[in-house]
Amino acid sequence: MESDYVTTPFGRRPMTLAMLLKQRRGEAIAAGTTRNKWKLFRSVCEARAGLDVTDRALTVLDALLTFYPEDELSSEKGLVVFPSNAQLSLRARGMAAATLRRHLAVLVEAGLIARKDSPNGKRYVRRGREGGIDEAYGFSLAPLLARAGEIETMAARIAADRQMLRGLKERLTICRRDIAKLISAAVEEAVPGDWACLSSMFQAILQRIPKAANLENLAPILEELEATRENIVNLLEMHEKMQMPSASESQIERHIQNSNPESISEFEPGLETGQGARPEMQADRSHRSKTTPDDKRLQAQANGGEGPRFAGRPRAEKPKSFPLTMVLQACPDISDYGPGGAIGSRRDLMTAAVVVHRMLGVSPSAYEQACSVMGPENTATVIACILQRGGCIHSPGGYLRDLTRRAERGEFALGPMLMAILRAKDPSVAKLS
Incomplete structure (x- = not known):
């Protein structure tokens, strides 16, 4: 078994207080703590930017984990691996010895592993009479297990930020396209307005988009672009409303010209479709069935649609x-998976949803598709509802895909789902809904 005394570095490497603190932190493992070493390594890879380690250092950590015989890292078992430099280099894809030592130092500095040097600086194990390990010298994986919760939370937060950044970039791309095409349409159709000034403002905003975009520097630019798009849409809608009175007057004139007070079809419309209808009735019916473009525009406006310039296939919101x-x-169950065991903002809710959807067995593709259709915030709310309903849902991944398809068709709303859960918890809520 491992000894818990402080180990000082072999050779000329000095001992520092920071090294002592990292050793003590690595020993502070709660009893019964276990983690699958490959799942934990995946979390380390996702949290690489926060841990300040390089991809080559992660290659060395991957090689060290292969020398641990079990899949589960446990504080009850020895966490020291003791490979030779030659074997470690082979499993690190043939990394040179000098490069290997440099990246081992990076892992130690990041607090993911700790050195446990022997009296002569060699890595080896001393076994007892029964064949068990009495003492092992090499690299301890205890710091990695001790920081497992911190690493998983950091990975979930980075994944949530990456998802939010992807959503911001998609919204920004759509907004850029909308503004460019709306300005082009307004100029081509000679809509009154200072479109040259708006185009210059639009280009000035685009030039401020940084190459290394993040949530902090991209969100304000998106707000400006959305405000510009709203201003352009308002100008175009105002122009459409100004065109409506003249179109209505021309429609009234055509209605007076086309009306025939002596026609029997005005009083007996059923005769128009009969076999014995007179030819003059059929001619009058065909004349009234012809609709001009202005008639179509007025009919679309009367039906609650937009003008012909902006008419299109309705999209599910x-x-x-x-x-x-x-x-x-x-x-309330989702709060246990938030940062620090609590949820204080929508960002915390989305971070918890990233952890929970993996725990429920929802595939990354199903989760990403739901985020693209419903948005990250609404998807996080759906994940919270699925977690709250627990055993009532046999396949969370299939259930989420079904809700995503319904949302694409505009047939899904979060309100009934939340109210159903509230009514199940408190029957008095049913009287308020």
């Missing part, structure tokens, strides 16, 4: 989001 307090009231 994303489900309406609800206040965070309401989500947590209906689904």
Whole structure:
């Protein structure tokens, strides 16, 4: 078994207080703590930027984990691996010895492994009479297991930030396209307005988009672009409303010219479709069935649609989001998976959803598709509802895919789902809904 005394470095490497603190932190492992070493390594890879380690250092950590005989890292078992430099170099894809030592030092400095040097600086194991390990000298994986919770939370937060950044970039791309095409349409159709000035402002905003975009520097630019798009849409809608009176007057004139008070079809429309209808009735019916472009535009406006310039196939909107307090009231179990065991913002909710959807067995592709259709915030709320309902849902991944398909068709809303959970918890809520 491992000894818990402080080990000082062999050779000329000095001992520092920081090294002592890292050793003590590595020993502070709660009893019964276990982790699958490959799942934990995946979390380390996702949290690489926060841990300040390089991809080559992760290659060395991968090689060290292969020397640990079990799949589960456990504080009850020895966590020291003792490979030779030659064997470690082979499993690190043939890395040179000098490069190997440099990246081992990076892992030690990052607090992922710790050195446990022998009296002569060699790595070896001393076994007892029964064949068990009495003492092992090499590299300890205890710091990695001690920081497992911290690393997993950091990886979940980075994954949530990456998802939010992807959503911001998609919104920014759509907004850029909308503004460019709306300005082009306004100029081509001679809509009154200072479109040259708006185009210059648009180009000035685009030039401020940084190459290394992140949530902090991209969100303000997106807000400016969305405000510009809203301003352009308002100008175009105002122009459409100004065109409506003249179109209505021309429609009234055509209606007076086309009306025939002596026609029997005005009083007996059923005769028009009969076999014995007179030829003059059929001619009058065909004349009134012809519709001009202005008639079509007025008919679209009367039916609640937009003008012909902006008419298009209706798109399903994303489900309406609800206040965070309401989500947590209906689904309190999600709070256990937030940073620090609590959820204080929508960002914390999305971070917890990343952890929970993996725990529930929802595939990354199903989760990403739901985020692209419903948005990261609404998807996090759905994951919280699935977690709260527990055993009622046999296949969380299939259930989420079904909700995503319904949301694409505009047939899904979050309100009924949240209210159903609230009614199940408190029957008095049914009287308020």
